[in-house]
Amino acid sequence: MSNPQQIQGAFEAAIKDFLDNLTDKDHYDFSKIRSVDDVYDETDRIQTLQGSKGTLRNLNRIKPYLHRISEYSSVIETFVQVKPDFLSLLWISSTYIKSFDKLLDMTARLADALPQFKVYEELFQKNARITHVLCLFYKDILDFYAINLNFFKAKGWKIFFESLWPSEVTVADISEAFAARSLALKEYENNRNFREQQEFDSMKASLAPRLYDIDLEQILESRSRNTWKWILDESMVQEWSSLDKDRAPILWLSGIPGAGKTHLAASIIENRMESKRNAVFVFMKYQDGETIRRIDVYHSFIFQLLFDHESLRPALQAAYKNNYRQLSSSVAFVLSLLRNMFECVKTMHIVIDGLDEINQAERYVLLRDLVDLCDTCSNVKLLLCSRKDSDISRLLRKKAKILVVDRQNTPDIECYVYNMTNEWIGTVNIDPLSSVEFEVWTLVKPIATKSEGMFLYARLVMVGLMGQPDLYNFRREAHDLPNGLEEAYGRIIDRIKNTLSMSERFTAEAVLKWIACSKVLLRKEELQQAIMIQQNDKKFDPDRKIFQDIVQLCGPIVEMQGIFINFVHFTVKE
Numbered sequence: 001m002s003n004p005q006q007i008q009g010a011f012e013a014a015i016k017d018f019l020d021n022l023t024d025k026d027h028y029d030f031s032k033i034r035s036v037d038d039v040y041d042e043t044d045r046i047q048t049l050q051g052s053k054g055t056l057r058n059l060n061r062i063k064p065y066l067h068r069i070s071e072y073s074s075v076i077e078t079f080v081q082v083k084p085d086f087l088s089l090l091w092i093s094s095t096y097i098k099s100f101d102k103l104l105d106m107t108a109r110l111a112d113a114l115p116q117f118k119v120y121e122e123l124f125q126k127n128a129r130i131t132h133v134l135c136l137f138y139k140d141i142l143d144f145y146a147i148n149l150n151f152f153k154a155k156g157w158k159i160f161f162e163s164l165w166p167s168e169v170t171v172a173d174i175s176e177a178f179a180a181r182s183l184a185l186k187e188y189e190n191n192r193n194f195r196e197q198q199e200f201d202s203m204k205a206s207l208a209p210r211l212y213d214i215d216l217e218q219i220l221e222s223r224s225r226n227t228w229k230w231i232l233d234e235s236m237v238q239e240w241s242s243l244d245k246d247r248a249p250i251l252w253l254s255g256i257p258g259a260g261k262t263h264l265a266a267s268i269i270e271n272r273m274e275s276k277r278n279a280v281f282v283f284m285k286y287q288d289g290e291t292i293r294r295i296d297v298y299h300s301f302i303f304q305l306l307f308d309h310e311s312l313r314p315a316l317q318a319a320y321k322n323n324y325r326q327l328s329s330s331v332a333f334v335l336s337l338l339r340n341m342f343e344c345v346k347t348m349h350i351v352i353d354g355l356d357e358i359n360q361a362e363r364y365v366l367l368r369d370l371v372d373l374c375d376t377c378s379n380v381k382l383l384l385c386s387r388k389d390s391d392i393s394r395l396l397r398k399k400a401k402i403l404v405v406d407r408q409n410t411p412d413i414e415c416y417v418y419n420m421t422n423e424w425i426g427t428v429n430i431d432p433l434s435s436v437e438f439e440v441w442t443l444v445k446p447i448a449t450k451s452e453g454m455f456l457y458a459r460l461v462m463v464g465l466m467g468q469p470d471l472y473n474f475r476r477e478a479h480d481l482p483n484g485l486e487e488a489y490g491r492i493i494d495r496i497k498n499t500l501s502m503s504e505r506f507t508a509e510a511v512l513k514w515i516a517c518s519k520v521l522l523r524k525e526e527l528q529q530a531i532m533i534q535q536n537d538k539k540f541d542p543d544r545k546i547f548q549d550i551v552q553l554c555g556p557i558v559e560m561q562g563i564f565i566n567f568v569h570f571t572v573k574e
Contacts (some may be wrong), residue, residue: 006221019383021143021146021274022146028409031505032036032181034562035260046222050398051307060456081564087164101273117266129285133262134187135507136181140177140181141426146543149159150179159512161520173351177426191370192216194476196249196313198318199317200306203316203317203320204235204303204494206320207299207303207328209296209299209300209303210296210299211300211303211304212281212282212300212302212530214562215283216266216270216281216283217504218561218562219262219263219283219377220266220267220270221264221439221444222263223411224415224420225415225419225503226415226417226419227412227416228260228263228264228267228407228412229267230266230409230411231267231268232267232268232271234403234408234532236248236251237251239273239401240381240401241271241275241277241382242324243277243346248376248381248401249374249380249381249382249397250371250381250382250383250384250399250401251381251382251384251398251401252383252385252386252392252396252402252403253265253381253383253384253385253386253403253405254387254388254402254403254405255385255387255388255403255404255405255453256405256452256453256454257386257387257456257485257487257570257571258405258454258456258457258569259355259405259409259452259454259455259456260405260412260455261405261454261532262283262353262354262384262385263281263384264385264405265281265351265353265385266283266353268383269281269351272349272351275347275400277347278308278345278346278347278348278349279348279349279350279351280300280301280304280305280348280349280351281304281350281351281352282297282300282301282351282352282353283353284353284354284355284357284358284429285354285357285570286354286357286358286570286573287519287520287521287566288357288358290359290517290519292358292359292362293331293362294331294335294365294366294369295329295330295331295334297330297334297352297366298338299334301338301350302316302334302337302338302341305341305342305345309344310500310534310538311344312341312344312345315337315341316337316388319333319337321471331369335373337368339373339376339377340380342373343377344379345379346379347379347380347381348377348380349381349383350370350380350381350382350383351383351385352370352382352383352384352385353385354386355385355392356386356387356389356392357386360389360391363392364391364395365392367384367392367396368395369413370382371395371396371568374399382400384396384400385530395548405451405453406453406454407453409453410448410451410453412455413447413448413451413453413455413458414448416446416455416458417444417448417458418461420466421440421441421444421462422464423436424462424466436471436560439471439475440471440474443474443475443478443479444465446481447461447462447481450481452484454485456485456569456571457482457484457485457488457569459491459556460485460488460492460556460557460568461481461482461488463555463556464477464488464491464492464555464556465477465478467555485571489571489572492555492557493555495555496509496555500553507531507550507553508550509556510530510531511531511553511558511565512554512557512558514527514530514531515527515558515565515567521563521564521565521566522564522566523563523564524550524560524563524564524565527550527565528550531550556568557572
């Protein structure tokens with residue numbers, strides 16, 4: 001959107017250039033004629049004077065030009081709202097046009113080249129950027145006047161008039177000049193966009209907001225086929241997703257650990273983005289528990305919003321330039337900036353997953369801020385995914401609609417078990433449609449019911465079953481399914497202790513200890529080097545590098561998350 005002050009400045013700059021280009025600007029008095037009627041009076045006076053000297057010329061040829069200028073004056077007065085002094089120059093300079101045939105011809109041709117401004121009046125109303133084009137017309141007209149005035153003010157102009165004045169200027173010449181102006185404007189726009197992007201990138205590098213797009217993609221890619229679709233058909237989710245500001249401003253997806261809340265949140269975010277709706281989101285993890293701060297979340301929201309709404313970037317640029325210390329450290333300042341930005345867009349959807357996995361004191365004030373944001377900004381909607389912890393319940397029980405996930409996800413878990421079993425059967429030596437295959441399908445059927453809404457339980461059990469070497473052990477494992485998540489973890493730890501060799505067990509235990517005690521996520525290479533270091537060794541021995549796949553060694557409780565190795569769920573550490 002055009003800034004009125006910038007437009008005024010552009011017109012003022014055009015006037016300054018015009019006056020600076022005059023060879024003797026003190027010679028001219030630009031205060032007498034301020035309208036087209038004054039110009040017609042002056043042309044009548046000139047023709048009367050020419051008639052008395054026998055040098056009469058047809059000044060009616062410039063009437064189309066004056067008509068175009070009159071339309072132009074009306075348009076910029078209405079839509080650009082420039083100062084009256086700007087308009088007077090359009091008429092003042094016109095009165096200095098003398099009765100010379102070639103100059104009259106040139107003015108008449110210029111009238112043909114100028115558009116009928118009244119015809120495009122509706123365009124000016126709907127497109128604020130067109131005011132920049134109006135300013136270009138203004139500058140071109142003043143340039144035309146300055147050339148004429150300087151030429152006729154010069155001494156001896158009569159002698160050199162025929163040789164200096166262009167013999168033929170066509171509409172093509174004017175069109176070429178206009179094309180050059182258009183190219184200059186395009187180059188200006190490109191340069192401005194480049195500078196603004198550089199400034200934005202500089203602010204992003206300085207404030208270093210954490211973005212969660214990669215987390216989102218990894219979660220979406222890990223979804224099992226044909227699962228999670230039910231959440232989008234859920235009535236409470238549809239109300240929350242609507243643009244109706246009064247329907248379900250706060251929705252809480254509550255559930256037991258491992259119920260798939262993160263995948264549900266990712267599916268909802270994906271739907272918001274595919275629908276081109278405003279959405280910002282955060283995936284919190286237990287590793288962030290002691291390090292994540294409210295201001296980090298708000299910085300993330302601001303930059304996520306500005307990626308899609310470039311028109312709001314000047315607000316951040318002003319804060320960065322004038323209040324950098326507050327922008328980088330003051331929660332209240334950043335929250336106020338965020339609130340102002342949210343109020344400039346349509347319905348804004350905020351999604352926070354894993355709120356229960358961070359420090360209790362920090363999550364309490366974060367949740368309090370967000371609930372207050374929903375109360376004060378009618379266009380903000382909030383979706384939270386977490387366990388039903390007491391501090392979260394106290395803040396949300398009277399504010400939010402609650403959807404208990406683990407009561408409705410059994411069909412998804414059945415689908416997940418089916419997909420994993422089908423893939424596993426295709427990799428082992430089992431004849432299709434044989435009695436063995438039929439027995440396998442029978443044995444895995446109870447897993448969904450046994451999981452009691454825990455996707456994580458189903459995953460751990462299925463990985464354990466698929467690791468069995470034969471039908472005998474598969475059958476024995478399936479007939480004795482663990483009771484709950486804790487017992488499932490216990491069996492995996494027992495397998496590490498009882499079935500691995502001493503060196504493998506030592507390595508697996510070291511891996512689990514490092515992951516559990518590390519304050520930051522570890523890369524696989526970093527973890528391998530840490531295990532190579534022995535307590536009493538004085539030298540680093542590179543031959544101690546582990547051959548085995550440490551992820552496979554620790555079974556299903558450890559996995560690769562991008563470039564990092566980590567527990568499959570925060571409950572493993574607990």
